[in-house]
Amino acid sequence: MTRDEIRDVVLQALTKIAPEVDPASIAPAVSLRDQLDLDSIDFLNVVLAIHERLGVEIPEADYAKLLTLNGAVTYLTARQAAPRQ
Amino acid sequence: MPLLGADMEAGTLVEWLKHPGDEVHRGDIIAVVDTQKGAIEIEVFENGVLDSIAVPVGQKVPVGTVLAVIRGVGEPGAPPVPVRPPAPAPPAEPAVRPRASPAARQAASTLGVDLARVAGTGPGGAITLADVEAAAKPAGAPKPAAMRSAIAAAMARSKREIPHYYLSTAIDLGAAMAWLRAANEARPLDDRLLPVALLIKAVALGLREVPELNGFWVNGGFQPAPAIHVGCAISLRGGGLVAPALHDADKKAPATLTRELRDLVARARSGSLRSSELADATITVTNLGEQGVDAAYGIIYPPQVALVGFGRIADRPAVADGRVAIRPIVTATLAGDHRASDGHRGGRLLAAVDRLLQEPTAL
Numbered sequence: 473m474t475r476d477e478i479r480d481v482v483l484q485a486l487t488k489i490a491p492e493v494d495p496a497s498i499a500p501a502v503s504l505r506d507q508l509d510l511d512s513i514d515f516l517n518v519v520l521a522i523h524e525r526l527g528v529e530i531p532e533a534d535y536a537k538l539l540t541l542n543g544a545v546t547y548l549t550a551r552q553a554a555p556r557q
Numbered sequence: 558m559p560l561l562g563a564d565m566e567a568g569t570l571v572e573w574l575k576h577p578g579d580e581v582h583r584g585d586i587i588a589v590v591d592t593q594k595g596a597i598e599i600e601v602f603e604n605g606v607l608d609s610i611a612v613p614v615g616q617k618v619p620v621g622t623v624l625a626v627i628r629g630v631g632e633p634g635a636p637p638v639p640v641r642p643p644a645p646a647p648p649a650e651p652a653v654r655p656r657a658s659p660a661a662r663q664a665a666s667t668l669g670v671d672l673a674r675v676a677g678t679g680p681g682g683a684i685t686l687a688d689v690e691a692a693a694k695p696a697g698a699p700k701p702a703a704m705r706s707a708i709a710a711a712m713a714r715s716k717r718e719i720p721h722y723y724l725s726t727a728i729d730l731g732a733a734m735a736w737l738r739a740a741n742e743a744r745p746l747d748d749r750l751l752p753v754a755l756l757i758k759a760v761a762l763g764l765r766e767v768p769e770l771n772g773f774w775v776n777g778g779f780q781p782a783p784a785i786h787v788g789c790a791i792s793l794r795g796g797g798l799v800a801p802a803l804h805d806a807d808k809k810a811p812a813t814l815t816r817e818l819r820d821l822v823a824r825a826r827s828g829s830l831r832s833s834e835l836a837d838a839t840i841t842v843t844n845l846g847e848q849g850v851d852a853a854y855g856i857i858y859p860p861q862v863a864l865v866g867f868g869r870i871a872d873r874p875a876v877a878d879g880r881v882a883i884r885p886i887v888t889a890t891l892a893g894d895h896r897a898s899d900g901h902r903g904g905r906l907l908a909a910v911d912r913l914l915q916e917p918t919a920l
Contacts, residue, residue: 490794509794511847512751513822523746532741532749 473552478526479545485521489514500541528552558590558612558622561597561835563859564711568592569617570624579607581627586831588624593707594799595700595828597835605629657684664689704797715856719774720895723854726907728914729877730870730885736917744812752870753844754814756887756910758920760842760865761785761807763909769898770863770891770906771839779862779897788838788858789818791825799825800841800858801834811920846870852888862894863903865910 473481483495490508499507505515519530519538528551530538537547558568568590575587586598587607605627612624655672657665661684665672670689677684733755741749764771764785772782785807788800801821803814824830840861845853846869853866868888875884889910893903913920 492794511792512753513819516749516751517819517823520746530746532738 473526473549475545475549478548478552479541481522481525482541482544482548485518485525488521489517498541503539504541504544505539522548526552558618558620558624559599559832559836560620561592561832562594562707562711563714564707565592565594565620567617567619568597570612570614571596572614573610573625575607577607577609580630581605581607593700593703594835595704595830598829598831599624600832601627603627605632655684656681657689658686660686661689701796704793708798711858712856715859719857719859719862721857722893722895722900722903723890724893724900724903724907725852725854725888725890726911727875728887728889728911729875730887730914731877733914733917734870734885747816748812749815750811751815751818753867754811754818755914755917755920756844756867756889757787757789757803757806757814757818757842758809758811759910759913760840760906761787762913762920763906764840765807766909767898767902767906769902770893772862772897773839773860774862774894774897775860782839784839786837786839788841788861789821790841790843790855791822793826799830799835800838800843801825801830802838804833804837840864842867846887852890854890855892857892857894862897863906864892865906866890866892 483498486498486504486508487493487495489510493508498504504510504518508514510518515535519535522528522544523530526548528548530551534547538544561568569592570588571591572589573587574589575581575585581587581601582604583602585601587601588599589596590599591597606629608626608628610625612618612622618624655675656677656679657672657675658679662672664670664686665675665684672684672689675684675688678688679685730752734752737750737752737755744750768781769779771785773780784805786802786804787806788802790798790800792798801824803809803817803821806814809817821830821834838858838861841855841858841864843853843855843864844867846867850868851871852868855864855866857864866889868890870885870887872883873886874881875886876882877884889907891903891907893900
């Protein structure tokens, strides 16, 4: 998947949890939890939705890398390219 | 029509999922009703056969109204309950009758839909049966204005009637968070634990030791609850709040509680909670730490007699083994109903929650 496709997957996961949000209004470098008012359960559900779509394992220790839209896309792109263990 | 919260007076029947002659089992969802808190699925509490339906779809009835009659398997049919008269006739039709098919017109009068307000999708803009059915279907998601007035009624009643006392304790979560981190490393994503599940479990186990905080104040006296069902305050996107119950929280593993909480949050926000979840909570837990607050001093949800609040889990300087160290600390608070318990017993609950969180493997 390309960066743009991964970005779409992340946006879809976010708007599923926060349907009132316009994806175009999401600032790519600002904390998603702050700008979309996500709590830890919402965040877990977002991570789960991404995992289901991409099949990428996301350890809890890496959650901090998913805090912004840009961060999430960069992390998932690298993670997807990495060989499976 | 079940009472689904202290503030509910009436509900509107939206859909029957079972029909006369159908066998029903305890826990089955038999109907959907619309309330100020959104659409709620109504569960059956006994096994039997649905004999007759007493309230048709679209009708609003007060709490306590018989919705349907269920007879035991093999029992002869009971005399039917008279169907309640339909709602008062709608006001006279406008001078220009909207174009609508006969089936749509009939459905509109049964469902109480005003045809003048329905957009037709049929030939020439005529209103079809499907249009009427779509118009009659209330949005499952809770309606902010109605929910606001439900919260206003319950909270005002609480502060008017309940003499609250407040206690707070700072709890060291070092052991709990370390255990959680290690446990999550080995767990697949959909089975990972959230800290709030440990907090809820500790409250539920602590209530076994202080049963006078678990139950209801009714008819001038305290009525202990036979089980521990923890109501979890869930804020809704767009405003409002519901506190559905995690049933038998003292008997469930933290992984189960996390999973059930995730499911509750999703269903609370989409408006598909079940009647038992809204009616059964015996205490409420509110977790406002995610908003960054240090402590939450809550208002008891009547007729419950206690509410436990948690603030943010934050690294703070704390004294451990005679030295100052940085530890993850959470402030737990208790709002207690002074008619049902005294501060001394309330303190016992917070002390028990603290002690239980020091041994996370036992949760």
